[in-house]
Amino acid sequence: MFHIIWFIPITIVLLILIACLRTIILKARTKDSHGVTTNIPFIEDPTRAANHLAEAVTFATIAASDWEKTDFTAFRDFQEFLKKTYAHTFSKLEVLDAGPYNIVLRWAGSETTLLPALLLAHQDVVPAADIKEWTYPPFSNQIKDGYVWGRGSFDAKGQLIAIMEALETLVEKSFKPARTWYIAFGCDEEVRGSHGAAAIAQYFKSQNLRFAFVLDEGGVVAEGFIPMLPHPVAVVGIAEKGDVNVKLTCDREGGHSSSPNNPTALSILGRAMWRLEAKQSRAIITTPVSLMLTTLGLHAPFLLAIPLLNLWLFKPLIAAIFRKTPAMNALLRTTCAVTMAQASDAPNVIAKQAVAVANLRLLPHQSTEQTLTWMRRRINDKRVTCTPLEKTMRSQSSSIDSPEFALLTETIKEVFPSAIPTPYLMTGGTDAIWYEPLSSQVYRFTPAAMNTGELNRMHNRDERFSVENLCKATQFYMTLLTRGNA
Numbered sequence: 001m002f003h004i005i006w007f008i009p010i011t012i013v014l015l016i017l018i019a020c021l022r023t024i025i026l027k028a029r030t031k032d033s034h035g036v037t038t039n040i041p042f043i044e045d046p047t048r049a050a051n052h053l054a055e056a057v058t059f060a061t062i063a064a065s066d067w068e069k070t071d072f073t074a075f076r077d078f079q080e081f082l083k084k085t086y087a088h089t090f091s092k093l094e095v096l097d098a099g100p101y102n103i104v105l106r107w108a109g110s111e112t113t114l115l116p117a118l119l120l121a122h123q124d125v126v127p128a129a130d131i132k133e134w135t136y137p138p139f140s141n142q143i144k145d146g147y148v149w150g151r152g153s154f155d156a157k158g159q160l161i162a163i164m165e166a167l168e169t170l171v172e173k174s175f176k177p178a179r180t181w182y183i184a185f186g187c188d189e190e191v192r193g194s195h196g197a198a199a200i201a202q203y204f205k206s207q208n209l210r211f212a213f214v215l216d217e218g219g220v221v222a223e224g225f226i227p228m229l230p231h232p233v234a235v236v237g238i239a240e241k242g243d244v245n246v247k248l249t250c251d252r253e254g255g256h257s258s259s260p261n262n263p264t265a266l267s268i269l270g271r272a273m274w275r276l277e278a279k280q281s282r283a284i285i286t287t288p289v290s291l292m293l294t295t296l297g298l299h300a301p302f303l304l305a306i307p308l309l310n311l312w313l314f315k316p317l318i319a320a321i322f323r324k325t326p327a328m329n330a331l332l333r334t335t336c337a338v339t340m341a342q343a344s345d346a347p348n349v350i351a352k353q354a355v356a357v358a359n360l361r362l363l364p365h366q367s368t369e370q371t372l373t374w375m376r377r378r379i380n381d382k383r384v385t386c387t388p389l390e391k392t393m394r395s396q397s398s399s400i401d402s403p404e405f406a407l408l409t410e411t412i413k414e415v416f417p418s419a420i421p422t423p424y425l426m427t428g429g430t431d432a433i434w435y436e437p438l439s440s441q442v443y444r445f446t447p448a449a450m451n452t453g454e455l456n457r458m459h460n461r462d463e464r465f466s467v468e469n470l471c472k473a474t475q476f477y478m479t480l481l482t483r484g485n486a
């Protein structure tokens, strides 16, 4: 009896001791390289880039989900602005034709044995709702309080302008790259990229191109990423979650609401919707997230490092903590949000059919079929049918054991010396997924330091990008383009 009572606590103490010992050993092997001496390029005139970004924002380059309804004039005017503003770049680099509204440039390198690399951003922006609530009109030319304000200033014209500023400065200085660089700015990232990134990737494929690495927008240098962690974390997406919309339909008898044959189609559908959201899918620590937790653990204070470096013991604890914050919870699970619903047009008419749409964000390894099986089991009602509205692309985790990933993280550490670069899983979608067949190293990172408050302005009102971040981003791309010779 004595033995049985003491067996559990002794086992727990032993396991914790093993976890502590592992943490000590793993941390001792890591050398902390913060505060490396930086040798980043000096930006002589920060207002130049800021003025260019503020003007770039004035072009309302909104790609309509019904493509033919897009205001193509805004895209043409934006491209004319870029050609005029970055005249040296457009005359020195080869301009390639991969669709009328895409911008694709090629900067030939001297070293033909090196595989080319590809830098991405997108020209399109999401529409601006509630215009009256914006501090400054969303498509006006505004630099105030150290920020460029307006729709797209962050997502992703900040990145696009930083790439162009870096190219223009290097071309002006007669820099000659060893590696060949491709630059591609798609026109419809916000509506799934079929006319932009998909067309460009298809063009590259027709040219039999492979890339050493691809760098798109993505994670930022996040301040306050994990409480107790004293450093900002530069999160580099090495894979992204899938995105699928599933239509839920229920067909029943319609008629007058004064003599209903309950339950109605809408109420059956309502129960199904509730069941989908009431119980979350299983928490799974995928490769990108496991790599992220390990990297953070190596730099975390000892107490925080113990669970982060010992997932074999603390996975349930990590899952419970992550569950409390929606952004962290989304890293561990396939999520489901019912976003649209429609039934009758009148209060006294029972609809024959009720329809809803659920938006699911799938963990990278998960297929649409597996997700549909999960949904049908959860709903557990034959009267409700689930139909996916599109095909999902499954993202592959990119390699991080490579000189290219090291080049990226070294560049991050030079421009943001206090940051810890880490692999990460992108919970949102990007153009990058279209380029995965062209490279085994597709990374998603936006070189800008942001806290949650700033990040929340993306796709929201009062979007803005600080002049300081614009300079940092320009320095980042200049460093990458010059160091990328290695």
Ligand SMILES: [Zn+2]
Residues within 6 Å of the ligand: 122, 155, 156, 189, 217
């Ligand atoms: Zn974007």
